[in-house]
Amino acid sequence: MKTLDRSFYSRDSAEVARALLGKILEKEGMKGRIVETEAYYGKEDPASHASSGKTDRNELMFGKAGRIYVYLCYGLHYLLNITTRSKGKPGAVLIRALEPLEGLNRMKSNRSTKRRYKLTDGPGRLTEALGIDKGGNGADVTSGDSEIKVFKDGLEGGEVGKSGRIGINHGQERQLRFFLKDSKFLSR
């Protein structure tokens, strides 16, 4: 299985978000199918971290495409993004939900809650299940020896839905959330 190369990620954020649906994400042997994503931009997007300029936290969004951007949200949840577009044009795609495929037992033991069966159907949950934290920040997904990889051959098929993004209060009801309609592993 081959990983996607940098030209795949160097496009418009919404195109990348749409194209990532159905692709397989792997971290240390644990695999999941990407079923839900959201696109973020730069200063023209008030919901984006990059909307008000570069900071220590978001500088990866300003760099080259195809790298991991992990961000600690609400002080306790890590969110997984992949940077998009080209240098100087900040952008990223947030991975919101996965369908678990391999390594389920390890995902379960990574998650602290045992009551719920929910494993990877939410941006904060999937990072915990896969053991992703700030250590993975800046990794190059297009490189073969990265901890986190995205494969070119996904599971095609399934109707794609669009909606406004979730969890943001900064207005902006542009349709930048993409998901596979028939998936049972979407966030709320």
Next chain:
DNA sequence: CACTAGATTTTCT
């Protein structure tokens, strides 16, 4: 089942 509070870092006012 529905609703609510609380956890806790980065950033901006």
Next chain:
DNA sequence: GAAAATCTAGTGG
């Protein structure tokens, strides 16, 4: 000081 790209556990019907 307050809000944010969220989730969990607890309470009450």
